[in-house]
Amino acid sequence: MQENKNPELNAAAIEKLCDGAAREVDIEVVAETGSTNADLMARLSAGTGTGTSPPARPVLRVAVHQTAGRGRAGRPWLTVPGGMLTFSLAWHLPQAPHNLLGLPLAIGVALAECLNALNQNVQLKWPNDILRDGKKLAGILLESAAASEGGTWIVAGIGLNLQVSDELEAQVGRALADAPWLAQMDRNLLLAQLLNALAAALQQFGKQGFSVFLPRWNALHAYAGQTVHILDHGQVLHTGKALGVDLHGCLILLTEQGQVNVLAGDVSLRPVA
Numbered sequence: 001m002q003e004n005k006n007p008e009l010n011a012a013a014i015e016k017l018c019d020g021a022a023r024e025v026d027i028e029v030v031a032e033t034g035s036t037n038a039d040l041m042a043r044l045s046a047g048t049g050t051g052t053s054p055p056a057r058p059v060l061r062v063a064v065h066q067t068a069g070r071g072r073a074g075r076p077w078l079t080v081p082g083g084m085l086t087f088s089l090a091w092h093l094p095q096a097p098h099n100l101l102g103l104p105l106a107i108g109v110a111l112a113e114c115l116n117a118l119n120q121n122v123q124l125k126w127p128n129d130i131l132r133d134g135k136k137l138a139g140i141l142l143e144s145a146a147a148s149e150g151g152t153w154i155v156a157g158i159g160l161n162l163q164v165s166d167e168l169e170a171q172v173g174r175a176l177a178d179a180p181w182l183a184q185m186d187r188n189l190l191l192a193q194l195l196n197a198l199a200a201a202l203q204q205f206g207k208q209g210f211s212v213f214l215p216r217w218n219a220l221h222a223y224a225g226q227t228v229h230i231l232d233h234g235q236v237l238h239t240g241k242a243l244g245v246d247l248h249g250c251l252i253l254l255t256e257q258g259q260v261n262v263l264a265g266d267v268s269l270r271p272v273a
Helices: 011-016 020-024 036-046 103-117 166-172 187-212 214-219
Strands: 026-033 059-066 084-093 122-125 129-132 135-146 152-161 227-232 235-245 251-255 258-262 268-271
Touching: 011 026, 011 059, 011 187, 020 187, 036 059, 036 084, 036 135, 036 152, 084 187, 103 122, 103 129, 103 135, 103 152, 103 187, 103 214, 122 135, 152 187, 187 214, 214 235, 227 251, 235 258
Parallel strands: 026 059
Antiparallel strands: 059 084, 084 152, 122 129, 129 135, 135 152, 227 235, 227 268, 235 251, 251 258
């Protein structure tokens, strides 16, 4: 590949590089916004019971810079202009919300497989993180809204670290992974490849659910066979050996009291030192 040209993100350029299900996605690029997830959720909410129509097609909204990005449990997602790829994808699925428990994990599989095809050697941390060398490279925030036409509209927000500064790590309070090689790529090509993978996965999930993603997630499990803590607001709920995930996307944990299947919710996983 040639040395970085790295042109500015451009919707038309991204569209030309899309294939398969991604060709059905409307693409929007903005220089700055508070949160791409909040933008799309507001659009979906405006169409609920107001006579306003929901989007006719899936929508990808990309921000060069987010000023109020969010992670799980409302935690802020700090960004630096140009150092990250931040985007959200709104997509309609036929399933009701209670059948979407494994969806964040399926999205993680799609992203991880795409990044590994780009030689990034990443793994998955239950339930929503992508790790490189044991440090967070990317995160996923999933939100949903009931669809008037049936099924569910979901908004999947993605933040991918490309270049992380010491100052950002100090703000976050922990070491982060980045991907300098990806930072040298044409951003439009990188985003198109990620969108191609996500669109194909969401199309597959809509038809088959999480079952087809389960073995793929377990093959990418960063803490398979390791002892971990499950924390809720800093308090240890469970400690045990992480065996993998089940058909509902729950973490299967072997504790001293027996097997526990942990529902994601707002809990988090930490390896035992």
